Amino acid sequence: MATLLEVDNLQTQFLTSAGIVKAVDGISYDVEEGETVAIVGESGCGKSVGALSIMRLIPWPPGRIIGGAVRFQGKDLVKLSDAEMRHVRGKEIGMVFQEPMTSLNPVLTIGLQITETVRHHLGVTQEEADKRAIELLGLVGISEPERRLKQYPHHLSGGMRQRVMIALALSCEPKLIIADEPTTALDVTIQAQILELMKGLTRRLGVALIVITHNLGVVARYADRVNVMYAGKIVERGRAHDIYHRPSHPYTLALLKSVPRMDQPRKAKLDPVEGQPPDLTRLDEGCSFRPRCRFKVEHCEREFPPLNSVAPGHVAACFETARVVRLEKVAS
Amino acid sequence: MSAVPAQSFAAPHAGDILLSVRGLKMHFPVYEGALFRKVIGYVKAVDGVDFDIRRGETLGLVGESGCGKTTTGRCILQLERPSAGQILFNGRNLADLDRNQLRGIRRHIQVIFQDPYSSLNPRMKIGDIIGEPMKVHGTEPDAAKRDRRVRELLHTVGLNPRFADRYPHEMSGGQRQRVGIARALSLQPEFIVCDEAISALDVSIQAQIINLLEDLRDQFNLTYLFIAHDLSVVRHLCHRVAVMYLGRVVELAECDELFDNPMHPYTRALLNAVPIPDPEVEASRPHQVIQGEVPSPINPPSGCVFHPRCTLAVEGCKKAVPGLRELRRGHWVACTEV
Numbered sequence A: 001m002a003t004l005l006e007v008d009n010l011q012t013q014f015l016t017s018a019g020i021v022k023a024v025d026g027i028s029y030d031v032e033e034g035e036t037v038a039i040v041g042e043s044g045c046g047k048s049v050g051a052l053s054i055m056r057l058i059p060w061p062p063g064r065i066i067g068g069a070v071r072f073q074g075k076d077l078v079k080l081s082d083a084e085m086r087h088v089r090g091k092e093i094g095m096v097f098q099e100p101m102t103s104l105n106p107v108l109t110i111g112l113q114i115t116e117t118v119r120h121h122l123g124v125t126q127e128e129a130d131k132r133a134i135e136l137l138g139l140v141g142i143s144e145p146e147r148r149l150k151q152y153p154h155h156l157s158g159g160m161r162q163r164v165m166i167a168l169a170l171s172c173e174p175k176l177i178i179a180d181e182p183t184t185a186l187d188v189t190i191q192a193q194i195l196e197l198m199k200g201l202t203r204r205l206g207v208a209l210i211v212i213t214h215n216l217g218v219v220a221r222y223a224d225r226v227n228v229m230y231a232g233k234i235v236e237r238g239r240a241h242d243i244y245h246r247p248s249h250p251y252t253l254a255l256l257k258s259v260p261r262m263d264q265p266r267k268a269k270l271d272p273v274e275g276q277p278p279d280l281t282r283l284d285e286g287c288s289f290r291p292r293c294r295f296k297v298e299h300c301e302r303e304f305p306p307l308n309s310v311a312p313g314h315v316a317a318c319f320e321t322a323r324v325v326r327l328e329k330v331a332s
Numbered sequence B: 001m002s003a004v005p006a007q008s009f010a011a012p013h014a015g016d017i018l019l020s021v022r023g024l025k026m027h028f029p030v031y032e033g034a035l036f037r038k039v040i041g042y043v044k045a046v047d048g049v050d051f052d053i054r055r056g057e058t059l060g061l062v063g064e065s066g067c068g069k070t071t072t073g074r075c076i077l078q079l080e081r082p083s084a085g086q087i088l089f090n091g092r093n094l095a096d097l098d099r100n101q102l103r104g105i106r107r108h109i110q111v112i113f114q115d116p117y118s119s120l121n122p123r124m125k126i127g128d129i130i131g132e133p134m135k136v137h138g139t140e141p142d143a144a145k146r147d148r149r150v151r152e153l154l155h156t157v158g159l160n161p162r163f164a165d166r167y168p169h170e171m172s173g174g175q176r177q178r179v180g181i182a183r184a185l186s187l188q189p190e191f192i193v194c195d196e197a198i199s200a201l202d203v204s205i206q207a208q209i210i211n212l213l214e215d216l217r218d219q220f221n222l223t224y225l226f227i228a229h230d231l232s233v234v235r236h237l238c239h240r241v242a243v244m245y246l247g248r249v250v251e252l253a254e255c256d257e258l259f260d261n262p263m264h265p266y267t268r269a270l271l272n273a274v275p276i277p278d279p280e281v282e283a284s285r286p287h288q289v290i291q292g293e294v295p296s297p298i299n300p301p302s303g304c305v306f307h308p309r310c311t312l313a314v315e316g317c318k319k320a321v322p323g324l325r326e327l328r329r330g331h332w333v334a335c336t337e338v
């Protein structure tokens, strides 16, 4: 498989009254054609900013991409003009957000929003665009598409709106879709419907998917590869199987251990990640997970650990990976 | 004035019943017209809910958004005046009490909300937020003693007593949720409604708060109504679980029984939808995704309200409303086909 997207040492910062927020602090990862890649991490770790940076949707002020490259099919998106970027957005890369209400226009009908995008990017007639819109709504499992096209976003439930967002994202047959917490606002039953839909469609149409989430369960079912983020950096990456069965970074390990699991016997006590999430304006040169880490050694204060290989296709940013892996083996 | 309901919906083991909910209904009117506002229908947010909670028990209340969990909690908290039904606390029907008696009882029923941001007054110091209920209810009129008690409560919920002098915006989400818990504890309640108390928190913080709620339950013999949409958390924390759908309880059982042996078709679909954080398990387990969405509570379907989405539905399901039947000991199910 060829590489479709290559994020290379991307850095995005915000200037705030509290100081410089290093929201994305030198992340690198790639996505192959047709692949589903997950970005996981807790609130505020930089997942959305990372995605918005790829799309060049960071508002200035206060935010700015200050370094790195985003190579999509060989061209660096960071260097494109605004006009060129508008063509990439929607046409070549589609996006699905957590709250579809904020990304759908409330005063335009569903039909108009889809056909405008289709006509703008594909240059087809209104009639052809209408046909395409009906086809797309059918594809995402919306019944009576003709009637729905005349409705406004507020007529639809959250799950329906998310289906419309997916239809919009797919409308110009993009090579890549970025879905930022696509099911976080939805009930678990509707979440299952939307995820199955996205999985089916991306496989069938050969579209690559970056799915951003804090839900470790969602990732387990849908991702080929997983990137774990903490405080603006990727701290572990590997195939989904390796991340879940051989976590090699203390944060990944702690996160996996802290959630109760429906398929395992009930535990007497949960094993939480102690301490607080980091303040991104106050990071020093050491490892940012240090204040919460059970494995820390003196050296962790002095330098941020680079991503090192722990197995083929599996990297972790930690000086003590060997101890983490050994402890995991003993436990299981 | 003590009333004992004829039918029991309590856990099979012994112990006194702290709270009984019987035939609870909350119908909110829907209006039309600006000048001559006219009622054109009702949102049947809660439409005949029954359950019992024994002292020291945690009852989980689960179900899709809009099914009436919060409204049930608000009725128990006397924040809504129910359209019908009874709420018995320690055997006393709350609807029969006068204002003074109600005030006395309210102390014992507290709430922890989902949103630690909006539920704390941003202009008040943490110490005053926690101390306020004691002042209002007059349980600790002496300022110095109240101050001591506030610091004690901060310690109980795992916060440094120095936080008393801070403001909510100076704290993290997890810390604010601890403040909300300290405030709920300040009047030494018997019963706490936890409404999505951990949903707004970071994944890494959720387990900390779950452990705290468990510790407090043991330490103070608290009884919880635990409203949540995360089923794995409910399974971890609760003794019994009630599953709601469109304003009704469709299944009620002890926790292990409900998760190991779900009987109502809706409960089964709900449990199947929860993704397991393990790619192997996910790849091998069957996925039967429930079709459709929850219908409007203004015009709920006839008969069994679940029938349009139910794979087991037969013709009769469109007519008769199934009541809760005890199919196994302590396991109630509202479905005629199981």
Ligand SMILES: Nc1ncnc2c1ncn2[C@@H]1O[C@H](COP(=O)(O)OP(=O)(O)OP(=O)(O)O)[C@@H](O)[C@H]1O
Binding pocket: A014, A015, A016, A021, A023, A041, A042, A043, A044, A045, A046, A047, A048, A049, A050, A062, A063, A214, A280
């Ligand atoms: N417009 C902005 N101005 C200032 N800081 C910002 C802005 N947008 C994001 N940030 C900061 O950037 C960091 C990363 O934000 P981001 O939204 O990417 O987090 P996230 O991982 O997506 O979190 P969530 O799960 O809550 O959406 C946070 O510290 C956030 O406060």
Ligand SMILES: Nc1ncnc2c1ncn2[C@@H]1O[C@H](COP(=O)(O)OP(=O)(O)O)[C@@H](O)[C@H]1O
Binding pocket: B028, B043, B044, B045, B046, B064, B065, B066, B067, B068, B069, B070, B071, B072, B297
């Ligand atoms: N004050 C109100 N007026 C009208 N409808 C309401 C009111 N409060 C709640 N509802 C409706 O009642 C139903 C149940 O609400 P709620 O109990 O808040 O659900 P949840 O299970 O998400 O907590 C929903 O359809 C909701 O829109």
Ligand code: SF4
Binding pocket: A249, A250, A251, A287, A288, A289, A290, A293, A294, A295, A296, A297, A300, A305, A317, A318, A319, A320, A321
């Ligand atoms: S580098 Fe040190 S502090 Fe950071 S995760 Fe590894 S052991 Fe912990």
Ligand code: SF4
Binding pocket: B264, B265, B266, B304, B305, B306, B307, B308, B310, B311, B312, B313, B314, B317, B322, B334, B335, B336, B337, B338
């Ligand atoms: S009563 Fe009928 S429709 Fe309702 S849950 Fe049972 S089988 Fe399904």
Ligand SMILES: [Mg+2]
Binding pocket: A047, A048, A180, A181
């Ligand atoms: Mg985000």
Ligand SMILES: [Mg+2]
Binding pocket: B069, B070
């Ligand atoms: Mg609610």
